[in-house]
Amino acid sequence: xxLLITGGAGFVGARLARTLLASGTLAGRxxxxxxxxxxxxxxxxxxxxxxxxxxxEPLLASCEALRDEPFDGVFHLASAVSGECETDFxxxxxxxxxxxxxxxxxxxxxxxxxxxxxxxxxxxxVAVFGPDPALPLPAVVADDTLPAPQTSxxxxxxxxxxxxxxxxxxxxxxxxxxxxMTVTVRPGRPNAAASSFFSGIIREPLAGEQAICPVSAxxxxxxxxxxxxxxxxxxxxxxxxxxxxxxxALNLPALNVTVQQMLDALEAVAGPQVxxxxxxxxDERIAGIVANWPRGASAARAARLGLAPETRFxxxxxxxxxxxAGTPAALKGMKP
Amino acid sequence: xxLLITGGAGFVGARLARTLLASGTLAGRxxxxxxxxxxxxxxxxxxxxxxxxxxxEPLLASCEALRDEPFDGVFHLASAVSGECETDFxxxxxxxxxxxxxxxxxxxxxxxxxxxxxxxxxxxxVAVFGPDPALPLPAVVADDTLPAPQTSxxxxxxxxxxxxxxxxxxxxxxxxxxxxMTVTVRPGRPNAAASSFFSGIIREPLAGEQAICPVSAxxxxxxxxxxxxxxxxxxxxxxxxxxxxxxxALNLPALNVTVQQMLDALEAVAGPQVxxxxxxxxDERIAGIVANWPRGASAARAARLGLAPETRFxxxxxxxxxxxAGTPAALKGMKP
Numbered sequence: 001x002x003l004l005i006t007g008g009a010g011f012v013g014a015r016l017a018r019t020l021l022a023s024g025t026l027a028g029r030x031x032x033x034x035x036x037x038x039x040x041x042x043x044x045x046x047x048x049x050x051x052x053x054x055x056x057e058p059l060l061a062s063c064e065a066l067r068d069e070p071f072d073g074v075f076h077l078a079s080a081v082s083g084e085c086e087t088d089f090x091x092x093x094x095x096x097x098x099x100x101x102x103x104x105x106x107x108x109x110x111x112x113x114x115x116x117x118x119x120x121x122x123x124x125x126v127a128v129f130g131p132d133p134a135l136p137l138p139a140v141v142a143d144d145t146l147p148a149p150q151t152s153x154x155x156x157x158x159x160x161x162x163x164x165x166x167x168x169x170x171x172x173x174x175x176x177x178x179x180x181m182t183v184t185v186r187p188g189r190p191n192a193a194a195s196s197f198f199s200g201i202i203r204e205p206l207a208g209e210q211a212i213c214p215v216s217a218x219x220x221x222x223x224x225x226x227x228x229x230x231x232x233x234x235x236x237x238x239x240x241x242x243x244x245x246x247x248x249a250l251n252l253p254a255l256n257v258t259v260q261q262m263l264d265a266l267e268a269v270a271g272p273q274v275x276x277x278x279x280x281x282x283d284e285r286i287a288g289i290v291a292n293w294p295r296g297a298s299a300a301r302a303a304r305l306g307l308a309p310e311t312r313f314x315x316x317x318x319x320x321x322x323x324x325a326g327t328p329a330a331l332k333g334m335k336p
Numbered sequence: 337x338x339l340l341i342t343g344g345a346g347f348v349g350a351r352l353a354r355t356l357l358a359s360g361t362l363a364g365r366x367x368x369x370x371x372x373x374x375x376x377x378x379x380x381x382x383x384x385x386x387x388x389x390x391x392x393e394p395l396l397a398s399c400e401a402l403r404d405e406p407f408d409g410v411f412h413l414a415s416a417v418s419g420e421c422e423t424d425f426x427x428x429x430x431x432x433x434x435x436x437x438x439x440x441x442x443x444x445x446x447x448x449x450x451x452x453x454x455x456x457x458x459x460x461x462v463a464v465f466g467p468d469p470a471l472p473l474p475a476v477v478a479d480d481t482l483p484a485p486q487t488s489x490x491x492x493x494x495x496x497x498x499x500x501x502x503x504x505x506x507x508x509x510x511x512x513x514x515x516x517m518t519v520t521v522r523p524g525r526p527n528a529a530a531s532s533f534f535s536g537i538i539r540e541p542l543a544g545e546q547a548i549c550p551v552s553a554x555x556x557x558x559x560x561x562x563x564x565x566x567x568x569x570x571x572x573x574x575x576x577x578x579x580x581x582x583x584x585a586l587n588l589p590a591l592n593v594t595v596q597q598m599l600d601a602l603e604a605v606a607g608p609q610v611x612x613x614x615x616x617x618x619d620e621r622i623a624g625i626v627a628n629w630p631r632g633a634s635a636a637r638a639a640r641l642g643l644a645p646e647t648r649f650x651x652x653x654x655x656x657x658x659x660x661a662g663t664p665a666a667l668k669g670m671k672p
Contacts, residue, residue: 089444089506108425132501132582132583132584133581133582133583134479134480134581134582134583134584134586134637135480135582135584143470144470144471144482145482146480146481146482148501148582148583148584149498149501149502150505152502152506155498155499155501155502158498159495159498159499162485162491162494162495163491163495165468165484165485165491166485166488166491169486170425170488245469245470246468246469246470246471246484247468247469247470247484248468248470248471248484250470301470
């Protein structure tokens, strides 16, 4: 089978690609070809695999050509992040809305010329939820909580969920939207996502660096490890339409955790000195965005697909440490 | 003040224009100019008013020019109807999605060049609701019922609700989305809306013609008269942002009525001979679409704005008969 991952050079996309290539199959079919589309080149280990091809350009520029390429399956992960979209409104429209529309239309045109519809998993986000003065947010957002996005990022994700559902209803794709929880611990440098600090307050102290937490310790948030997130995307792809249930988006599993619990877990895994590198310094812009996010999420439909969240944040930190085993600089703040 | 009505030559748009011109003011300001944008020319009585200008072209073609025109307020009613969008997917995307996006971007560009944001009322639809296998529909859909559209028309209306909310959040417009119930009794000929028969089974018998009801008598549906619908749009425009509550869409008031009750009302108003002109002949395509529509709606937020539904379908029929007073052919089936 031929697969496409948009955002395939990104953190989640590259991990998904590695997991798929290691397995060699998806939904019982051998993976013969895997195209990684992204604005950045794919990591070298992925490019070394003969099944992998890379396409380095904005997704919007790729879509015209995609009308002539037969893909059996697509993981559509490409996205500008929430902070970027708040500061650059047109970037958000272009990267998160117009690109998805173009991708769906490329797949539709193939079907209208007689091809079988591609299966497509879309990474939506817990950011679709948010309180509105007319719609207070429940303590825990469920699959069927009414979304009221409070960022352009969340708005565009929600709009794409509904485009996906309608293209699916019409038979142009076999689409499934899965709402990602905040994926942590991300490696590398902070990015412009308002949620970036959820990784930073773990990653930087482990690397021996100071970290700033821009929100108070009682902020609670639904998170997931990179590996559980990737497993969720694959399981959603492999589910039958009946098992997926309907065409509306589902929540991927979350561990609902406070900043305080995250730091306690950091201390339990890496010691008090590592934890002491985190300093609280409120950032009103970040705190304002995060205040509009859910404090927790449930995932009943994902549970029926056999997906479960982590139960302890310590396990998420240990996954990050294991991932960093080959790059000691990432962990230079930890005592051996 | 300068006003724009998109779809201003249509049934609801023209009635809204007449109501506004007769009042002469909106939200306490004198109406100096009223532009009616539509694909068809506006009715002659409207064009005779010196305050009215008409723009006859597809909305999408108008939007570039709108970037240079100062409007204080917009009623955005232009739309392809549900039946058309089901048979022509690209028409729906273009007319109901791309046109709205272009209109919002035209208004945004003015604000980004220093203009005050225009107030905009968008006519969304009860068609945003629909059952999904994962989301059964409640008997009565409320303002905060989770939408799961089952038509492209409903999908695009819902997407535009969320675009509107985000452009409002960013300060590019002062947007308010109001979900119209099925407006009945519409004059003229049947149109391609799947809901067209809700007017046809009253209008045609009153004109002495046979009518076909494509669904069974126990089908229940939320309806509103043209005049209550127009009053609702104006009230939503005039509400303060605080009174409107939040940025999410609200339901306009509905009379929840079965086909049986509609026909009983027809008999009560116009006699058994008029009623006998309605024949039941099931149309699977129409019945299938209607089966996915809500059987009733509530409108708590609209009620807090002072808006109430009709209480008897007889009153809706009498409004239609009064509207037809100048055109006896419309009522030639009624005994004097």
